Amino acid sequence: MLESFELEADAALPTTAHAELQDMVPSSVSVKRRQSILFVTSEIADYIKAGGLGEVSAALPRALRRQYDVRILIPGYRxxxxxxxxxxxxxRLPASFGIPACGLGRGTTQDGLTVYVLLCPELYDRDGSPYVDGFGMDWSDNDIRFARLGLAAADIACGSGDPLWRADLMHLNDWPSGLASAYLAWRGQHIPTILTIHNLAYQGNFDRSRMSHLGIPDAAFQINGVEFYGKLSFLKAGIYYSSHITTVSSTYAQEITRPEFGCGLDGLLRTCAEQGRLDGIINGIDESWDPSRDPYLVSPFSAENWRGKRINADNVRENFGLALSNGPLFAVVSRLVHQKGVDLAISAAETIVSQGGQIAVIGQGEPRFESELQALASRHPGSVGVKIGYDEGDARRMYAGSDFLLMPSRFEPCGLSQMYAQRFGSLPIAHRTGGLADTIEDGINGFLFGEPSLGRFMDAIRRGLETFRSGSRLTAMRRAAMSRPHGWDRSASRYQEVYERACRTALA
Incomplete structure (x- = not known):
């Protein structure tokens, strides 16, 4: 007689195939189907990214697929x-209200992750980033472009997208997918939805007159809905209608419930926290960030052999027009915007150079900061080098070759750069906020300062310079930074807990 046991079904099998498998085995054998997760994002580093969301969207689903049947939904950008x-x-997903019809495509990443792609050339076949044109201006139809994403997510979750698959849970990311949970709620569907806030400052706010074009019912335009200071907000809709909210560090989860960091949504987020619906889960970095085998580096190195780090430093100096030097090398790898404290880094540069330091900068952003950095490099040839733009190889070699990474961000939900730097033995000098506070131990694997002012920032830089002059302390801190846990396993376990809690709540 056959004993009862659980058979773990293959995640590649569609929902209907799981049912067929269940019919093929004796009743004493139970077939356990892995839960299906639809991960909805506006960017993924495999193909297109504008910031940290792209990195997370590439790494987190891969970390989760050991436990779940995770599939990604993304617009079909060029x-x-x-x-x-x-x-x-x-x-084919039909037109609704002012949202055009589109095709739903299915493809796979090189390592077999299923990706659903929205096929709508009129919305997505453009140059530029996911959000802005080549001049840095928001696309005028961003509300339609990302309402299309949210509506498609709701359709797929309800089973009217892929005929062989539907989602048990949706994981939404930032404002571009925020309407997905609202569309489900307006249909009376109770599929669990998780919204991750990667940066509260970007909210997707549009004029109220756009509601009819987006299929938003008039009754939803209120404080308990999509209304936000007279506008409609995609992010507020996502927060209000989702089952659970996460953000990308525990400190940032606390900060956004306060007016100074809450961007006008602190009251709603405080309510979420009081209801047990808000969690902070720190991001990880993927396994490619390994100085012993990173193909972008000109020479590998480890915490036991630093020779390769010096070789990478010399390469950075040559590449950025800096003089050969035995002094400290500081790196800035950042979007050049006010949030990142670029003005503080520019103001600190004179002191760094006067103390024998050099600075290499890569990034793009606000024109005023780009111009000021180029002027700084002109004033200090051989000591300051600037590249406007972004190149993955340059960035990785900067992390590998630098002694310090400057991150004076005014706020930083999580930050990945400090973890990249730590993994490559570069000590971050950062404001004690958000994920920076959660990943940097002051004086152990980096340096923190308490308020985003030039004076406090310079105090931390001076401590860094003192450490550089003390070879043994520098080595100890580098080793501590490189040994810090950086991977996604711990974060993926936390997300699994949130998913299970959201599913239990939905069934209650």
């Missing part, structure tokens, strides 16, 4: 379709 390979159109 950059995505040119890189993803064969895409099979599996459904």
């Amino acid at each position: 950059q995505v379709l040119s890189q993803i390979g064969p895409v099979e159109e599996i459904a």
